[in-house]
Amino acid sequence: MLTFSDYFSEKTSSENDNYLTDVFKSLKREMAEDKVGYYNLPKNSKKILTDLKLIDADRFSQVVIIGIGGSSLGIKAINSILKPINPDSKEMIFFENSDPITISENISKIDKEKACFFIISKSGSTIETTSIFKTLINHFNLELDNAKNIFAITDKDSSLSKFASFHNIKEFNIPLNVGGRFSVLSAVGIAPLYMAGYDVAAILDGADSFTDSFFRGDENHLLKKANYLYTNSKQKSINVVFSYADRLDNFTKWYVQLWGESLGKIDKEGNRVGLTPIGLIGSVDQHSFLQLIIEGPKDKIITFININNFQNSLSIPDISLKEIEKTDFINKTSFNTLINEQCKATMQSVTESGIGCDTITLDKISEHNIGAIIIYYELLTSLVGVMFNVNTYNQPGVELGKQILYKNLGKK
Amino acid sequence: MLTFSDYFSEKTSSENDNYLTDVFKSLKREMAEDKVGYYNLPKNSKKILTDLKLIDADRFSQVVIIGIGGSSLGIKAINSILKPINPDSKEMIFFENSDPITISENISKIDKEKACFFIISKSGSTIETTSIFKTLINHFNLELDNAKNIFAITDKDSSLSKFASFHNIKEFNIPLNVGGRFSVLSAVGIAPLYMAGYDVAAILDGADSFTDSFFRGDENHLLKKANYLYTNSKQKSINVVFSYADRLDNFTKWYVQLWGESLGKIDKEGNRVGLTPIGLIGSVDQHSFLQLIIEGPKDKIITFININNFQNSLSIPDISLKEIEKTDFINKTSFNTLINEQCKATMQSVTESGIGCDTITLDKISEHNIGAIIIYYELLTSLVGVMFNVNTYNQPGVELGKQILYKNLGKK
Numbered sequence: 001m002l003t004f005s006d007y008f009s010e011k012t013s014s015e016n017d018n019y020l021t022d023v024f025k026s027l028k029r030e031m032a033e034d035k036v037g038y039y040n041l042p043k044n045s046k047k048i049l050t051d052l053k054l055i056d057a058d059r060f061s062q063v064v065i066i067g068i069g070g071s072s073l074g075i076k077a078i079n080s081i082l083k084p085i086n087p088d089s090k091e092m093i094f095f096e097n098s099d100p101i102t103i104s105e106n107i108s109k110i111d112k113e114k115a116c117f118f119i120i121s122k123s124g125s126t127i128e129t130t131s132i133f134k135t136l137i138n139h140f141n142l143e144l145d146n147a148k149n150i151f152a153i154t155d156k157d158s159s160l161s162k163f164a165s166f167h168n169i170k171e172f173n174i175p176l177n178v179g180g181r182f183s184v185l186s187a188v189g190i191a192p193l194y195m196a197g198y199d200v201a202a203i204l205d206g207a208d209s210f211t212d213s214f215f216r217g218d219e220n221h222l223l224k225k226a227n228y229l230y231t232n233s234k235q236k237s238i239n240v241v242f243s244y245a246d247r248l249d250n251f252t253k254w255y256v257q258l259w260g261e262s263l264g265k266i267d268k269e270g271n272r273v274g275l276t277p278i279g280l281i282g283s284v285d286q287h288s289f290l291q292l293i294i295e296g297p298k299d300k301i302i303t304f305i306n307i308n309n310f311q312n313s314l315s316i317p318d319i320s321l322k323e324i325e326k327t328d329f330i331n332k333t334s335f336n337t338l339i340n341e342q343c344k345a346t347m348q349s350v351t352e353s354g355i356g357c358d359t360i361t362l363d364k365i366s367e368h369n370i371g372a373i374i375i376y377y378e379l380l381t382s383l384v385g386v387m388f389n390v391n392t393y394n395q396p397g398v399e400l401g402k403q404i405l406y407k408n409l410g411k412k
Numbered sequence: 413m414l415t416f417s418d419y420f421s422e423k424t425s426s427e428n429d430n431y432l433t434d435v436f437k438s439l440k441r442e443m444a445e446d447k448v449g450y451y452n453l454p455k456n457s458k459k460i461l462t463d464l465k466l467i468d469a470d471r472f473s474q475v476v477i478i479g480i481g482g483s484s485l486g487i488k489a490i491n492s493i494l495k496p497i498n499p500d501s502k503e504m505i506f507f508e509n510s511d512p513i514t515i516s517e518n519i520s521k522i523d524k525e526k527a528c529f530f531i532i533s534k535s536g537s538t539i540e541t542t543s544i545f546k547t548l549i550n551h552f553n554l555e556l557d558n559a560k561n562i563f564a565i566t567d568k569d570s571s572l573s574k575f576a577s578f579h580n581i582k583e584f585n586i587p588l589n590v591g592g593r594f595s596v597l598s599a600v601g602i603a604p605l606y607m608a609g610y611d612v613a614a615i616l617d618g619a620d621s622f623t624d625s626f627f628r629g630d631e632n633h634l635l636k637k638a639n640y641l642y643t644n645s646k647q648k649s650i651n652v653v654f655s656y657a658d659r660l661d662n663f664t665k666w667y668v669q670l671w672g673e674s675l676g677k678i679d680k681e682g683n684r685v686g687l688t689p690i691g692l693i694g695s696v697d698q699h700s701f702l703q704l705i706i707e708g709p710k711d712k713i714i715t716f717i718n719i720n721n722f723q724n725s726l727s728i729p730d731i732s733l734k735e736i737e738k739t740d741f742i743n744k745t746s747f748n749t750l751i752n753e754q755c756k757a758t759m760q761s762v763t764e765s766g767i768g769c770d771t772i773t774l775d776k777i778s779e780h781n782i783g784a785i786i787i788y789y790e791l792l793t794s795l796v797g798v799m800f801n802v803n804t805y806n807q808p809g810v811e812l813g814k815q816i817l818y819k820n821l822g823k824k
Contacts, residue, residue, distance in 0.1 A: 069699025084513045097696045098754060099658040100724040100747035101496045128695060130739045131728045131750065138729035162735035237709060238650070238688060246511040257700035264704025274708030276650060278690060283540060284509045286810060287481025288669035292676025294809030296686030297649060312512040316543045317550035323574035327542045329823040335512035338543065341820055342510060342813075349813035397706030398698060401754075401761035408753055411741040 002210075002372050004221050006358035007351045008228050008301075020223045026386045027379070028215060036393065037177030038378055039215075041185040042208035042371070048172065048187050049201060052194045055170070060116040060149070061090050062109075063196045066136070067120030067188075068096045068128045069257060071153075074184025075192055077254040078370055080247045082198055085311065085365050089197040095132045103132060112140045116149045118192045122180045124158025127405075144169065153187050179393040181258050182378055185371070199367050206371025214379055222376065225358060226383035229275065229301060233388075236301050236356065239275050240293065243305040244282040244343040247365075252279025255377055262381045264397070265390035273388045283342040290346065294353050302350055302357040305373075306343040309364040310336045414622075414784050416633050418770035419763045420640050420713075432635045438798045439791070440627060448805065449589030450790055451627075453597040454620035454783070460584065460599050461613060464606045467582070472528040472561070473502050474521075475608045478548070479532030479600075480508045480540045481669060483565070486596025487604055489666040490782055492659045494610055497723065497777050501609040507544045515544060524552045528561045530604045534592045536570025539817075556581065565599050591805040593670050594790055597783070611779050618783025626791055634788065637770060638795035641687065641713060645800075648713050648768070651687050652705070656694040656718040656755040659777075664691025667789055674793045676809070677802035685800045694718075695754040702758065706765050714762055714769040717785075718755040721776040722748045 030036040065072055072094055079092050093106055093115075117136065121129045136142065142150065144167040152164040152171045164171040172187035174180075183189070185207055194200045213219050229239060239259065241252050256277045264274030280289050282304075293300055315334040321327070330338065343359075350357050360376070362369045385392030442448040477484055484506055491504050505518055505527075529548065533541045548554060554562065556579040564576040564583045576583040584599030586592075595601070597619055606612045625631050641651060651671065653664050668689045676686030692701050694716075705712055727746045733739070742750065755771075762769050772788070774781045797804030 068696060073700070097658055097693070098747050098751040099656075100722050100726045100751070102658045103747060104724060104726055125736060125739055127739065127742060127750075130733065130736055131742060131745075131747070134729050134731045134733065134743070135726065138731060159736045159738065163733055166734045237711065244511075246509055246514045253700070260701045260704040260708075264706075264708030266707050272707060272709050274704050276688075276690075276704065276708070276711075278688070281509070284480060286813060288485070288665070289672045290813065291807045291809040292672040292686050292688065294676075294812070295678050295684060296672075296676030296688070297684050299649065299688075310512050312516060314512045314516055314547065317546050319546045319550060321542065321546065321575055322578045324537055324542055324571045326571065327537055327539065329818070330539060330543060330821055331546070333543075333821065335510050335515060335543070338539075338821075339510040339512070341817055345817035345820060346813045348816050352812065353809075395703045397703040397765075400706070400764065401698060401702065401758045404760050405753055405757035406741070408757060409742055409745065409750075 001363045002369060002376070003361040003363070004358065006221065006225065007347075008356040008358065016227055020227055023226070023383055023386045024217070024223060027382055030382070031215070034177060036382065037175040038182040038185065039211060041178065042204045042211050042375065044175070045185055045187070045190050045204055046201065048190050049194065051172070052191060055195070057195050060114060060195065062093060062111060062115040063090050063192050064093045064095065064110060064115050064117045065120065065192055066095045066117065066129050066132050068126060070180025070183055071120035071122065071126070071129070071188060072096050073181075073250070073254040073257055074189050074374070077251040078184070078189060078193055078198070078203065079196065080250040081365060081370050082367065084247060086198060090195070092192070092196050096128065098128045098131065103135065107136070107139055110140070116151065116195060117142070118151045118153060119160065120153040120188055121158070121160055122155055122174055122183065124154045124160030151191065153191060181261055182393070184254070184374060202367035203371040206366075206368035207375040208371070210372040210375045211379070222380055223383060226380055226387060228356070230384050230387040232301065232356070233273070233275055236299050237275055238278060238300040240278045240280055240300055240302045241305060242280045242282055242285065242302055242346070244339050245307050245310070246281060248305060249279070249281055252281070255279060258377060258381055261395050262385055262392045263388055263390065265388070267389045269389070273390060275384070282346060283339060286342065286346055293350060293355060298355060300355065302355060304343055304347050304357060304359045305362070306340055306359070307362045307365060308340065311364060312336060413775045414781060414788070415773040415775070416770065418633065418637065420768040420770065428639055432639055435638070435795055435798045436629070436635060439794055442794070443627070446589060448794065449587040450594040450597065451623060453590065454616045454623050454787065456587070457597055457599070457602050457616055458613065460602050461606070463584070464603060467607070469607050472526060472607060474505060474523060474527040475502050475604050476505045476507065476522060476527050476529045477532065477604055478507045478529065478541050478544050480538060482592025482595055483532035483534065483538070483541070483600060484508050485662070485666040485669055486601050486786070489663040490596070490601060490605055490610070490615065491608065492662040493777060493782050494779060496659060498610060502607070504604070504608050508540065510540045510543065515547065519548070519551055522552070528563065528607060529554070530563045530565060531572065532565040532600055533570070533572055534567050534586050534595065536566045536572030563603065565603060593673055594805070596666070596786060614779035615783040618778075618780035619787040620783070622784040622787045623791070634792055635795060638792055638799060640768065642796050642799040644713065644768070645685070645687055648711050649687055650690060650712040652690045652692055652712055652714045654692045654694055654697065654714055654716050654758070656716065656751050657722070658693060660717060661691070661693055664693070667691060670789060670793055673807050674797055674804045675800055675802065677800070679801045681801070685802060687796070694758060695751060698754065698758055705762060705767060710767060712767065714767060716755055716759050716769060716771045717774070718752055718771070719774045719777060720752065723776060724748060
């Protein structure tokens with residue numbers, strides 16, 4: 001279960017109700033007209049499971065992912081969060097960056113006989129992904145024809161799709177109306193996470209419940225939050241997600257892509273708009289970034305995420321250290337309590353400093369909760385995208401760099 | 413060797429020369445008056461080596477760090493960067509956060525007979541650090557009196573220092589005029605990195621050369637950059653460090669603390685000032701944050717960091733994949749070349765979009781270069797701190813949260 005609270009410093013007026021209804025209707029229309037496909041993924045992706053159950057997953061003990069951006073961030077986020085409650089899940093190895101040291105190190109971790117390889121690219125020709133795939137084919141002497149240990153996830157009719165057909169490699173498609181950074185609940189996330197041993201049906205159920213509830217009109221806090229973020233976007237252009245759990249680190253990276261790349265746009269009137277996402281981890285970043293939040297320019301809005309029950313009972317032992325007795329007051333407290341009390345205290349210090357914030361509490365780490373929080377952030381992004389009057393689902397700004405790269409590397 | 417270039421969109425006028433000279437003199441004065449101690453660490457910390465050489469380091473194969481913020485970020489940064497060229501260095505295990513899952517996982521990695529434990533806290537009573545230390549004492553039944561496997565790093569006369577004296581535990585001190593986030597070149601970084609097998613003398617040499625050069629007046633580009641960042645701080649309040657190497661990830665986290673916590677302040681006239689630091693990794697974040705940089709609000713200045721020579725020859729094999737032949741133009745290119753070309757192309761796309769940026773190129777991964785880039789960023793921080801008219805070296809904003817925590821946890 002997710003619980004939401006907000007402590008926004010400026011209240012949004014009720015005059016906005018009609019406006020918010022219009023924004024809500026925009027999303028409903030996008031869904032009805034099948035323009036934006038991710039709204040239906042929680043329901044539609046269950047069909048992938050039928051396909052996946054035909055694969056002999058037990059023969060693999062490693063799941064290798066070759067993908068970058070939207071083709072890896074969501075998978076990493078879910079794997080990181082669910083691993084502690086699924087200790088028997090398979091090792092996942094991620095090849096993303098073109099960093100030669102990482103690629104070499106990752107190669108040394110792979111046992112060819114036990115590994116399955118997912119090559120994931122929406123466009124089918126992402127340069128990092130194809131280059132690394134070639135490197136793995138070469139290094140492990142991978143047999144391509146009828147390969148049972150290689151899977152492709154890509155758009156229908158992409159070059160990668162045609163490659164897979166040519167070699168009779170099992171292929172999963174990303175719906176054409178689902179953008180890369182909104183694709184984690186498509187085959188992109190579902191297939192490799194299933195192979196790794198996660199209960200992906202429960203992830204989809206969590207996402208489905210929240211999506212249904214939202215479109216029924218039962219999640220108005222989301223509209224209110226979108227409106228607060230949008231209304232204050234000029235003065236408070238930085239949105240911090242401060243997560244109190246180490247294993248939410250990859251989730252915050254997924255959020256950074258979703259938020260930054262969806263909203264950082266030239267709007268339909270030619271203005272540069274956008275909100276800058278920052279992911280922090282507590283309590284660690286209380287010792288790093290918090291000072292700037294509290295005393296620096298008031299240009300930030302903070303969302304605290306915490307987990308009520310870590311399902312871990314480790315406690316601070318009742319030991320008194322000579323000369324450090326002043327810390328004894330905390331003895332016998334569980335670390336679960338400590339980290340949540342730190343979140344609460346930091347949140348309170350932020351609100352007392354007059355900085356707008358809200359909280360999302362997961363009652364525990366669960367597949368259901370992860371599904372829900374993913375769709376929560378996707379819906380929030382879509383709402384703010386409508387308010388900004390941008391195309392939330394493209395990324396034209398990254399093309400120039402690609403063209404320069406191809407030119408410099410001598411592509412004809 | 414480090415090479416610096418800038419492509420700042422607005423030139424700073426030469427009228428500022430006198431002003432910059434004054435700022436430069438402020439730092440010289442801080443050094444001469446011994447107000448700010450980190451300027452002298454590259455020279456002074458060499459004395460710690462004499463002490464360290466008396467320890468039988470060979471008996472340990474794991475170095476456990478218990479510290480948070482300034483007591484861990486710098487050590488992690490250097491360890492991450494230097495590990496690939498020091499494959500025989502010892503495993504370092506970091507206990508930072510109060511996250512119970514991480515603490516439990518880290519405990520399971522420790523072999524008590526082979527591990528040495530560094531407890532690091534400038535104040536001596538950091539709540540995460542003392543709580544975790546108690547947990548380790550309890551779990552491993554650590555003998556405290558005359559312990560040869562425990563080391564304390566703290567301020568002279570702190571509670572932790574008195575604790576160490578009481579038990580006859582070897583102690584290293586942080587100079588009182590060196591703040592936590594400026595302390596990596598003090599015993600905080602030098603002692604554990606030495607124990608892990610790194611050539612800390614070479615790190616200090618690199619830092620020393622750059623410091624000398626700066627105070628001789630030979631690094632004027634640093635003054636110019638500080639001035640550019642300060643002059644544009646209202647409109648361009650976000651400073652992105654975009655590093656093209658996975659192993660610079662922890663370096664960017666160290667930078668985020670240094671920059672955010674030093675400059676995010678109420679200035680001497682009562683204004684909230686500061687610059688928001690963001691760390692990105694290329695090429696990965698080209699698929700995440702770049703869109704926002706290129707098309708979003710022009711509120712960012714970007715610094716690209718790249719490494720000329722990764723000392724790794726992994727290349728894209730000369731394989732043509734059926735239907736993906738369009739990627740063949742890149743075959744036979746090394747990943748070392750690819751990642752640097754990606755950095756160059758992204759930098760060019762950023763400048764062509766009219767966004768100010770500069771580059772720092774490390775000719776290779778080396779102890780010398782890491783020492784130099786650390787002191788480079790510390791000096792840059794001090795310069796901008798003078799310009800902002802803030803106390804660069806304190807962090808009053810984090811106290812409120814601590815007080816609330818202590819009250820809620822029942823401290824008398």
